[in-house]
Amino acid sequence: MNVTFLKNCYVDSLIVNTADGTPLYQANSPGLIHRTTSIHRIIPDAGPGDLVAEIQWSATALGSSKVTYRGVTIEMKSLLERPHFLSTSRVFTGRDGRQYKWKYTANKFELFDVLTNALLAESHRYKYGLTGPSRKLNVDISPQATHMLDDVIITFIIVAEERNLNEDGYTTGTVVMPSN
16 A cells, blocks of 8 residues: 655645545644644545544653554654664554554655564655655555555654654654554
């Protein structure tokens, strides 16, 4: 499965199934400075449905961002853990109880199963098309990860936006996703 962000903005975009254009999620961050991002699952022919997650971004690098996901509010550093001090990777526990790791390399994010090291998702940055075809921001998601699509989308938005906000690396840390 491939999902495309129709705007080149992780926190303010309609997210669709690339194959057929079906809307899947709506990420919305009102205002010029994104302080809160709401992510809704789209209900076909009805528009935005359930609130999947709400992210309250910290205004400072020393502050603690919070995530409300599956009805539980936790600090972002408890959702996405840094494996070691200088790591650019983030580890989370999915709704299935397994650990997964987002890794940033060569201008893309990759999601791995920590136990098997299997590649489960890979992001592709947008291209303006100056030296080749243009491309919108998108994420390839393997069939082995579609059962946890909410986890993949929410954690991807967080790690990608954190990377944008902190070009020198991440300032937040681990999250065990509640299993409500």
